[in-house]
Amino acid sequence: MPKFAANLSMLYNDVDFLDRFAAAAVDGFKAVEYLFPYAYAADDLAARLQTNGLQQVLFNAPPGDWDAGERGIACLPGREAEFRDGIGQALAYAKALSCSRIHVMAGLLPAGTSRVDVHATYVENLRYAATEAAKGNVNILIEPINERDMPGYFLNRQDQAHALIAEIGTPHVKVQMDLYHAQIVEGDLAMKIRRYLPTGHVGHIQIAGVPERHEPDVGEINFAYLFKLLDAQGYEGWIGCEYRPARGVALHATSDGLGWLKPWL
């Protein structure tokens, strides 16, 4: 049976961030993920998890200047010192939140550069992050993201991510397989699950309906079929529900749209 985590950056947006933990627990979630914890004290977040019987299963390393449009700095030459500081901060939060997965965003290709130009920087930064993460038994995740949502993002395809993992050569870097992005970029989701799950290199899965990124039962993907396939592949990790609710009315927008989840709880 798949296990689902509420993505608190996208779900329950009609309540304050710290109140989203309780809202997720009331709807039956046992785990949460979100983009960034850094605006809050780790102790406060840990208390919300504990009070609501929730597990933290994923968050992102500091992404550079998000408000200025940066989407990670792992592939940016010249930002190595900031990258290392960010990994240190993320690992401190991971320890306080007992979280064993950190998503390290690659970043946008700097103007005038190609993927080849920044490849070495990206690999070197991930090797550093993985070495530090391994000390606390944490895995570093890399996520292929579609360029319609994030134009210029360095990492877009599942095969690109798996080739990088082979090159980096450590079990502490894994792929965050977001099926929403995968469908937009390359499709053929069932075959990709059959191909990549047995490698043991998929460390987390996320879902949303395509193309609007709404509830998983809205749009072109048959998720019930894919959940059974993930079970058949023996996937025991979490599935992050990373979508923008569109079904319900204000204040109940997320809960009203969770009909798709009920058979799987």
Ligand SMILES: O=C(O)[C@@H](O)C(=O)CO
């Ligand atoms: O898919 C996404 O957008 C997220 O998982 C993420 O970490 C970057 O925005």
Ligand SMILES: [Mg+2]
């Ligand atoms: Mg995602």
